[in-house]
Amino acid sequence: MTTAATTSAIRLLPASQCPQQCDNVFLLAARWPAALPRGSLPRAHWLPRTLPAPGLLAWLQRDPLRYPLFCETYWSDLAANPPRWQALLEAAAAGEVVLLYDGEDGQFNPVRALASFLEARLAARSYWQDATLRSSPVCYAGLQH
Template identity: 40%
Template sequence: MIHFKRVFEAAQATDGRRVLVDRLWPRGCRKDALGLDAWLREVAPSEGLRKRFCHDPTLFAEFRLGYRAELAAHPEHWQMLLELARQGDLTLLYAAKDEHHNNARVLAEFLEEELDRCAPPSSPVCYAGEL
């Protein structure tokens, strides 16, 4: 399962693998205090997209579309996250104050959709009545 939470929240056993998905290091955080498994700067939104969004909730729909397009164009940036999610719990960490309008939420949705898309069908095809 893929979770996302602010980097300033305490680590929990249910977090599983913890990955920071921001391009910039969070202010006021010591690297040794976060309990990270990885920091993937390249999976974060581009600097231009991040600056245009500027954490304005009214621009979130536009940001989501732009970020999803960036993700689709660079699967090499998020393939590792997909593999970690297949292995167990994965928590995407972000520094933004807004818990509803942030890149980790968009990334989690994107990864969940990729997991669903790549999953085997849940049941075999039924050919009843076709004989």
């Protein structure tokens, strides 16, 4: 299946469908896609180390029903290594981000798991940034210091 998935700030597309005039495009592949010449994605940033470890991917591919546990493991690894995904989060906070992947688009795509991780981080960031709008100084008026 080669249809694009759309989320609030993050779009997933096969590398072969890269929009030419779009900024904030990131290629997420361990190796450059064999079907694409290096100059074919001039505006894309290649992030080969953002995807999960090859062993974890192989483990998932043996049984797609492991996807929930795969996500937990991958997200824990990402949480412990912010430099691997921080640029993606900053770009998504500023506007739409396109994540390009090499391979099949499916329910168990590791780039889909990465997008879910980033969306959760964006939601948490938004929640805390808007916290001052949700609280009232009146709530604290009766407290003594």
